[in-house]
Amino acid sequence: MRHRALLGLPLILGLLAAPAFAHHTFSVEYDKDKCSDMVGTLTKVDWENPHVYFYIDLKDANNQVSSWSFEAVSVAYLKRSGIQRQDFIDNMGKTVTARACLGKNASIKRAAAEYITMPDGRKLKVGSDYEHGQN
Amino acid sequence: MAAAQDAADALPKGGPAPRAADGHPDLSGVWFPGFTGGYSTDHPAAQSQFDPKVTPEEKPAFQPWAAAKIKSMTPVELELARPSVNCQPRGTPGMLLLNPYPTQLVQTRDELIQLNELNTNFRVIHTDGRPHTKNPDPTYAGDATAHWEGDTLIIDVIAIDERTWNNFVGWFHSDQEHVIERLTRTSKNYLIYQVTIEDPKVLAKPWTSAPRMWSLGHEDLEEYYCTDNQELQQYGSLKDKDAGSSK
Numbered sequence: 001m002r003h004r005a006l007l008g009l010p011l012i013l014g015l016l017a018a019p020a021f022a023h024h025t026f027s028v029e030y031d032k033d034k035c036s037d038m039v040g041t042l043t044k045v046d047w048e049n050p051h052v053y054f055y056i057d058l059k060d061a062n063n064q065v066s067s068w069s070f071e072a073v074s075v076a077y078l079k080r081s082g083i084q085r086q087d088f089i090d091n092m093g094k095t096v097t098a099r100a101c102l103g104k105n106a107s108i109k110r111a112a113a114e115y116i117t118m119p120d121g122r123k124l125k126v127g128s129d130y131e132h133g134q135n
Numbered sequence: 136m137a138a139a140q141d142a143a144d145a146l147p148k149g150g151p152a153p154r155a156a157d158g159h160p161d162l163s164g165v166w167f168p169g170f171t172g173g174y175s176t177d178h179p180a181a182q183s184q185f186d187p188k189v190t191p192e193e194k195p196a197f198q199p200w201a202a203a204k205i206k207s208m209t210p211v212e213l214e215l216a217r218p219s220v221n222c223q224p225r226g227t228p229g230m231l232l233l234n235p236y237p238t239q240l241v242q243t244r245d246e247l248i249q250l251n252e253l254n255t256n257f258r259v260i261h262t263d264g265r266p267h268t269k270n271p272d273p274t275y276a277g278d279a280t281a282h283w284e285g286d287t288l289i290i291d292v293i294a295i296d297e298r299t300w301n302n303f304v305g306w307f308h309s310d311q312e313h314v315i316e317r318l319t320r321t322s323k324n325y326l327i328y329q330v331t332i333e334d335p336k337v338l339a340k341p342w343t344s345a346p347r348m349w350s351l352g353h354e355d356l357e358e359y360y361c362t363d364n365q366e367l368q369q370y371g372s373l374k375d376k377d378a379g380s381s382k
């Protein structure tokens with residue numbers, strides 16, 4: 001239920017002092033200038049904390065397939081955002097699109113996910129919008 | 136536009152704070168950081184606990200040696216040392232100062248019980264006027280004694296495990312740390328938390344937070360055991376590359 005703010009609340013507008021989604025500093029680990037749509041086959045989800053991880057088989061330029069790990073926010077964050085483990089289970093083996101940012105160590109096949117788009121077109125926000133300043 | 140949306144989402148005050156049988160405010164409830172009694176990935180600003188333009192929060196004033204120690208750490212070293220990255224408990228006062236997840240307070244006649252979703256941990260604060268434990272062992276929650284001053288519960292905490300930090304960027308503390316927490320339920324839907332940290336070994340002067348706002352939610356806590364953090368692998372791989380760089 002949403003309500004209007006009442007006079008007398010001590011603050012609200014333009015706030016910056018929130019605890020962040022993440023418990024770490026995104027910019028140390030990932031590169032917000034290397035975010036892209038990554039399309040492949042969803043193969044697995046680890047429903048755990050401090051991050052949910054899901055895995056996608058991606059093809060490189062030489063058609064070699066490798067498994068990538070995508071970091072999402074925590075279980076609690078996803079559930080309170082209306083995203084369930086079943087959303088991933090229902091789409092195993094199907095083609096999905098992750099909007100994600102690469103790690104600064106490119107040799108590790110990990111990326112920070114912002115969104116995942118399921119085969120039915122649903123675009124789920126599973127991480128911060130790093131490209132637009134969230135951390 | 137975003138700010139207007141924030142204001143529209145704020146909970147109303149909801150009436151006066153409920154009272155316990157002894158007349159003190161009842162702090163019980165599931166409290167979310169920020170002003171909407173909940174959160175989602177779509178609205179991260181809802182977790183904001185104060186507006187720095189309205190209630191600016193001073194920066195901690197470190198002793199020179201402590202400032203130098205923090206400054207000497209590279210960004211990757213800071214990440215690797217962070218208690219939060221290592222799945223360590225936030226402890227006191229981090230469980231309220233650095234916690235993006237809800238916390239449940241259960242008030243009884245002689246105790247305040249705090250159940251933290253984050254790391255699925257808890258603390259029990261005696262409110263019956265008993266003094267600190269003699270020669271307390273250091274713990275994450277610390278050794279607490281509490282009393283009421285008007286409608287504010289004052290929690291006095293010592294013996295806090297030195298592995299806890301007071302911010303996310305290296306504010307470590309000593310065995311001399313003394314934490315004074317103030318909890319005030321200003322209305323049915325809002326709880327204000329303010330903390331003062333004294334630590335003469337590390338700080339040049341005591342530090343007091345801005346009043347931090349928590350709002351009443353209506354959900355059960357989730358189980359949150361911090362277990363497998365793959366970031367440690369990534370940070371470890373960056374450590375050598377990062378060595379020698381400065382912040």
